[in-house]
Amino acid sequence: MPIRAAxxxxxxxxxxxxxxxxxxxxxxxxxxxxGRFGPRTEINAQNTPxxxxxxxxxxxxxxxxxxxxxxxxxxxxxIRVAAVGVTIDLNGFALLGVPGSLNGIDSSNExxxxxxxxxxxxxxxxxxxxxxxxxxxxxxxxxxxxxxxIQAGSGAIVESCTVRGNGQSGIVTGNSSVIRGCTARDNAxxxxxxxxxxxxxxxxxxxxxxxxxEAVTGDCVIVNNNVHANVGNGIIVDSDCLVRDNNCSxxxxxxxxxxxxxxxxxxxxxxxxxxTDNDRGIDVNATVNFIVRNSASGNGVNFDIVNGNxxxxxxxxxxxxxxxxxxxGPGEWSNFEY
Numbered sequence: 589m590p591i592r593a594a595x596x597x598x599x600x601x602x603x604x605x606x607x608x609x610x611x612x613x614x615x616x617x618x619x620x621x622x623g624r625f626g627p628r629t630e631i632n633a634q635n636t637p638x639x640x641x642x643x644x645x646x647x648x649x650x651x652x653x654x655x656x657x658x659x660x661x662x663x664x665x666x667i668r669v670a671a672v673g674v675t676i677d678l679n680g681f682a683l684l685g686v687p688g689s690l691n692g693i694d695s696s697n698e699x700x701x702x703x704x705x706x707x708x709x710x711x712x713x714x715x716x717x718x719x720x721x722x723x724x725x726x727x728x729x730x731x732x733x734x735x736x737x738i739q740a741g742s743g744a745i746v747e748s749c750t751v752r753g754n755g756q757s758g759i760v761t762g763n764s765s766v767i768r769g770c771t772a773r774d775n776a777x778x779x780x781x782x783x784x785x786x787x788x789x790x791x792x793x794x795x796x797x798x799x800x801x802e803a804v805t806g807d808c809v810i811v812n813n814n815v816h817a818n819v820g821n822g823i824i825v826d827s828d829c830l831v832r833d834n835n836c837s838x839x840x841x842x843x844x845x846x847x848x849x850x851x852x853x854x855x856x857x858x859x860x861x862x863x864t865d866n867d868r869g870i871d872v873n874a875t876v877n878f879i880v881r882n883s884a885s886g887n888g889v890n891f892d893i894v895n896g897n898x899x900x901x902x903x904x905x906x907x908x909x910x911x912x913x914x915x916x917g918p919g920e921w922s923n924f925e926y
Contacts (some may be wrong), residue, residue, distance in 0.1 A: 593740070604892065622709070628677070630651050631667065642668035647842020649673035654681040660709065660761065662688030669695035669716075678728075685733065692733065695719055702726040713754065725749060735762050735896040737775065742783070746770060757781050758796065763805075767791060778802045779818065799824050799846075800839065806853065810834065815848075817841045822866065826883030827853030827874075833860050840867035847871035848887065858882065870890050880921040890925045899923065 628651040628673035629635050630851040636644045636652070638679030642665040646652060649671045658681070660666040668685045674697070683692045692706035693699075693714045697722035703809045706713035706728065715721060717734030727841035728749045732857065737751030742762035754874030757779070758772030764785040772779035772793040784805040792814045793800035799822070801813035806827040815822035815836045821842070822836035831849060840846025847870065848863030853877040861882045875896030884890035885906070894900055900921035905911060911924070914917035920922035 616823070618633045623729070627651065629877065630655055631658070633721045636667075638664065638668075641665060641690070644668070645670060646674055646676075647671055651675045651677070653677040654679045654704065657682045657684055660686055660689040662710075662854055663690070665694040666692045666706075666709065669693070669697055669699050670692065672697045673757075675700040678706075680704055682707055682711075691715040691735075692730075693822075698722050700724040701728060701787045705727075705729040705731070706732050706735060706737075709733045709735075711738070711758075712739050714738045714740070715739050715753075716761065720762065729903070730754065730758075736777075737772075740765060741798055751775060751779075757798075758793070761786060761887045772796060772800075778820075779815075788827060789810075791830055794818065800836075803829055808907070815839065818846065819843050821850040821871075822848045822863070824850040824852065829857075831856065831858045831861060833875075835862050836866060837864045838866065843867075847885075847892075863887060863890075872897055883924045883926060885926045891923065 604756045625720045630692040631652050631654055636646050638645050640814045643661050646669050648910050650719055680703055685708040689710040691712045692709040693842055695716040696718045698718055698719050713733040720742040723740055723744040725738055725746045725852045730751045733751045734755040736756045737754040737758045740746055740761045742764055744765040745762050746759055747769050751772045752774050754775045758776040759767055760781045763783045765782055767780055768788045768789045769784060770791045773795050775796045777798045779796040779800045780791060781802045782788055785807045787809045788801055794816040796818045799820040800818040808829045809831045809877045811833050813834045817838045820837035821822040825831055829848045836848030839848055847868040848866040849870045851872040854874050856877045859877045859881050863884045865886040869887035869890040870882055872893040877897045879897055880900035900923045902923045904925045906925050
């Protein structure tokens with residue numbers, strides 16, 4: 589093809605493409621990016637403008653994220669979630685409260701929040717206690733809030749979170765929730781408090797001004813937790829709970845009135861826990877419980893159990909010695925003092 593003809597074809601193609609292109613300025617509306625979970629909207633004054641009670645207000649379902657720290661205002665929540673099906677990625681940044689502020693994140697709808705810090709809010713760090721359903725809170729640090737660090741409603745998952753120095757409890761959840769892999773310390777009330785049918789596993793709760801872990805209304809599973817130096821009891825349960833493989837030490841710290849494990853109701857299985865240096869090791873105040881394979885040392889009273897419970901035979905090895913299985917001796921159901 590002659591050079592002049594080829595040039596004409598190229599110019600024609602260029603101008604044809606330009607005529608089909610849209611405007612360079614984007615349309616008005618929220619600015620989004622595409623993340624791992626699809627389009628995401630930045631939380632800012634343009635995309636999520638607030639109202640009289642919240643600095644930022646989310647009114648549409650979807651995925652939202654931060655691009656920097658956000659500071660709250662007196663008399664307002666930081667972020668109010670007013671839609672179902674919202675995910676908030678704090679993206680490693682912090683929501684920072686100021687004196688007189690309300691909740692860092694406030695929601696009465698199911699919500700997912702992860703990967704960041706909620707600090708110094710006048711009320712709760714996160715308050716979603718009135719919500720229920722598919723709620724998740726992961727990798728959140730909630731510290732020095734005036735109320736509870738994280739409050740979540742029924743069916744919540746709270747995982748890999750740290751709650752410290754809050755003016756009330758560290759973590760509070762509704763029924764049938766899961767709390768695992770969290771650290772609760774130096775809170776002014778209970779470290780971890782869960783309601784009916786919850787699982788509390790693999791947590792560390794220490795130096796709280798009330799109990800380390802409290803299962804309020806029964807049917808809970810409490811396993812593999814480390815509970816240390818709380819002013820109240822290490823673990824307190826009502827009825828129908830499984831309490832197994834926990835380490836509870838130095839509870840009743842400074843108060844002189846705390847058990848490693850306190851049982852106030854019936855139909856609990858208390859198994860394979862180690863309780864040391866508490867005011868009372870395992871304290872069972874009600875009947876019809878099953879208590880086996882526990883070990884206790886250095887408590888004011890190692891086992892304080894009322895009659896009417898099924899209790900593995902207790903053997904005292906506080907003076908040392910070999911533990912061997914023989915007739916009328918230690919067996920697989922035994923409890924030990926050492």
